[in-house]
Amino acid sequence: MNTTTTPSGSAPRLTRILLLPVLIVLALFAAACGNDDDTQPAQPAQPEQTAEPAATTAPSEPDAPEEPDASDAADGEDAAPQPEEPAEADEQIGGEVNLYNWTDYISEDLLARFSDETGIKVNLSNYDSNETMLATLAAGATGYDVIVPSDYIIPLLIDQDLIQPIDAHAMENAAHIDPAFLDPYFDVGRVYTAPYLYGTTGLAVDTSQVPDPPDSWAEFFAVPEGSHGSIGMMNDQxxxxxxxxxxxxxxxCSTDPGDYALAEELLDGFKSAVSVINSDGIIERMAAGENSIHMEWNGAAYRSSLENPDLVYVYPSDGLTLWQDNFAVPTGAPNFDQALVFINWMMDPANIAEATNWNAYGNAIVGSDAYVDTDLASSPMVVPGSQELSYAAPVESCPIEAIDLYDRLWTSFRS
Amino acid sequence: MRVGTRWLASPALGFIAFMVGGPMVVIVWYSLRTRGPGGVGVGDGLTVDAYERLVVTEDFAGNVGFDSTYLEVMWSSILLAAATMLVALAVGFPTAVWISNRPRHLQPLLVLAVTIPFWTSILVRTYAWIVILRETGPLASGFDAVGIDLPRMLNTRGATLVGMVYTFLPFMVLPIYAAAERFDHRIAEAGLDLGATPAVVLRKIVWPSVRPGVVAGCLLVFIPAIGAFLQPELLGGGRSLMIANLIQQQFGASRNWPFGSALAILLLVVVTVVLVVARRAAREARVVLS
Known part of the structure; x- marks a missing residue:
């Protein structure tokens, strides 16, 4: 019980009047934050969308006078033979390149070296899935110069005119591309894309918790001994x-509903064994032994195994996805010339080897092996045996009817 | 409102019309379109397929019929929001009343303390909860040190609820405080002097004055909580799909923008219904909602 004469002194009244509107704004802000931030701190879509164009337009103007000198070096579209001294030409180009990449998918040191050698500043923003990147570009985001799409999403990007031809096959360093990667189904002739890294999506198993690792997806979904309640799944429909x-x-990509009825039944029994559905932080969780089995990419599994020697990587015998990531240039990229310099630079054997060393994924560049760490080159997680490799195959984008079935199965699995 | 001051509101009204109304028109329009080629964006045709998909589906056995998969997601979001609201009320009400009873010079400091979490990004604070709740975190190891083995906390529904209550609690405390602070305690004293029992004073005098604050607090917690995205994903382990995550899924992997828009409309309708019901309840009690 206060002795103050009235409860409505001027200061409290002001507080009262301001309080509610401020609260409403804060509440909306809190809700919006959640939506924007998606699943990761360094995350994609909306925040960058607005930030990027501002970042790109301002500095690119001062660079404009330099562009004519540089355009010879980078405009390799029509002139197949490239200028002989790329390093010197690169130094003159300057400017910047906006790289829109997967989270945790390129080393900062490598980007710093690129900037040192070429004078091109790299602005990095991240996404967590091909679909996030696709939706961002389809919604009209501009300001990105280089994106890193996987195989199956590329035909969609081309059909929607979201990426433009770069004639990667004619770039100077394209001579290093392994012939097996020159004519992929998603971009025959390498007109739109240049190869980055490739790998598989399999299972990392902690053998200290699961002594008898599963050999196949069928055994995995049957919940192996020792894994109940500690299985990790990717948040990847x-x-x-x-x-x-x-x-x-x-x-x-089956379009037979009967397959999905079986799949739903299998998942119903499997759900309670799962502890987490999250594609981020897998390396840390497996390194710390928090999950006994986790769906994981092979290079990520390798990186976890450096801290947790009990880890093995399983290539499921009933088939696993062989994916291949690529560099592409979005339509309307503000720094087209710099983007081409970057892509060509990344196909240099020594440079791409550094990416392989850091990410532990294979690359498509002949001659990079000489620069790859020997531990890595001898690990079955990074270089699969021929038996394991025979299980792996690329998967094209599913037709819409299949995607609708995927959506419903995934929704019922997650709710 | 005094005539002649109306034009002062026009910038605000224009802003709202543009920033709130504009996107809403787009969402309604998208929800009535066919899907774009390959499921990217929207196509040219008009259709109500998206709304049909909300309730009717061909199940995996090929039967067309009522399907509750998606409505259940909406329902579990409502339940989570309601649970968040109730827990926040249980914790926030005593806190707010306590603050309003502190000496007047202390109250602004305490109110400030309630708002301090807003100085840090909600994402960072949610990650902090991951660190606290994980099996190798301070809570589990602390209890472990005294011989108590806690069950798993991270990646459970409980963790989601903790994160939600933590995030939205200030929105409960502040409006209740605003109402309680306004309350003149001498009226309650007068009631007691005139012979009312404490229960009667509480029910007939105190409650009607703090009620608007409670209603406002409940709405401010419930409405944004329905659209919560981060906490189920990060603290709940992604195992309990909420409506916001489902909407995001439609614009992402499921490549169904019209359906995503229809789900957003469903969310909007639910929120509107809640507001209307709350307003009516408040009016019946002759309390004007702020």
Whole structure:
């Protein structure tokens, strides 16, 4: 019980009047934050969308006078033979390149060296899935110069005119591309894309918790001994449904509802064994032993195994996805010339080897092996045996009817 | 409102019309379109397929019929928001009343303390909860040191709720405080002097004055909580899909923008219904909602 004469002194009244509107704004802000931030701190879409154009337009103007000198070096579209001294030409180009890449997918040191050698500043922003990147570009985001799409999403990007031809096959360093990677189904002739890294989506198993690792998706979804309640899944509708379809003996992208009925039944029994569905932080969780089995990419599994020697990587015998990531240039990229310099630079054997060393994924550049760490080159997680490799195959984008079935199975699995 | 001051509101009204109304028109329009080629964006045709998909589906056995998969997601979001609201009320009400009873010079400091979390990004604070709740975190190891083995906390529904209550608690405390602070305690004293029992004073005098604050607090917690995205994903382990995550999924991997828009409309309708019901309840009690 206060002795103050009235409860409405001027200061409290002001507080009262301001309080509610401020609260409402804060509440909306809190809600909006959640939506924007997606699943990761260094995350994609909306925040960068607005930030990027501002960042790019301002500095690119001062660079404009320099561009004519440089355009010879980078405009390799029509003139197949490149100027002989790329390093010197690169130094003159300057400016910047806006790289829109997967989270945790390129080393900062490598980017710093690129900037030192070429004078091109790299602005990095991240996404967590091909679909996030696709939606961002389809919604009209501009300001990105280089993106890193996986195989199956590329035909969609081309059909929607979201990426432009760069004639990667004619770049100077394209001579280093392994012939096996020159004519991929998603970009025959390498007109739109240049190869980055490739790998597989399989299972990392902590053998200290699961002594008898599963050999296949079927065994994995049957919940191996010692894994109940500590299984980690990727938050990836496409890969998880691919896997469960393989486990029931169906093909990825099946349009037969019967396959999904079997898959749903399998997942119903599997759900309670799962502790987390999250594609981020897998390396840390497996390194710390928090999950006994986790769906994981092979290079990430290798990186976890450096801290947790009990880890093995399983190539499921009923099939796993062989994916390949690529560099591409979005339509309307503000720094087209710099983007080409970057892509060409990344195909240099020594440079791409540094990416392989850091990410532990294979690359498509002949001659890079000489620069790859020997530990890495001899690890079955990074270089699969021929038996394991025979299980792996690329998966094209599913037709819409299949995607609708994927959506419903995934929704019922997660709720 | 005094005539002649109306034009002062026009910038605000224009801003709202443009920033709130504009996107809403787009969402309604998208929800009525066909899907774009390959499921990217929207196509040219008009259709109500998206709304049909909310409730009717061909199940995996090929039967067309009522399907509750998506409505259940909406329902579990409502339940989570309601639970968040109730826990926040249980914790926030006593806190707010306590603050309003502190000496007047202390109250601004305490109110400030309640708002301090807003100085840090909600994402960072949610990650902090991951660190606290994980099996190798301070809570589990602390209890472990005294011989108590805690069950798993991170990646459970409980963790989601903790994160939600933590995030939204200030929105409960502040409006209740604003109402309680306004309350003149001498009226309650007068009631007691005139022979009312404490229960009657509480029910007939105290409650009607703090009620608007409670209603406002409940709405401010419930409405944004329905659209919560981060906490189920990060603290709940992504295992309990909420409506916001489902909407994001439609614009991402499921490549169904019209359906995502229809889900957003569903969310909007639910929120509107809640507001209307709350307003009516408040009016019946002759309390004007602020």
């Amino acid at each position: 496409v890969e998880v449904v691919h896997a469960v379809l393989r486990a029931v003996g169906a093909e990825p």
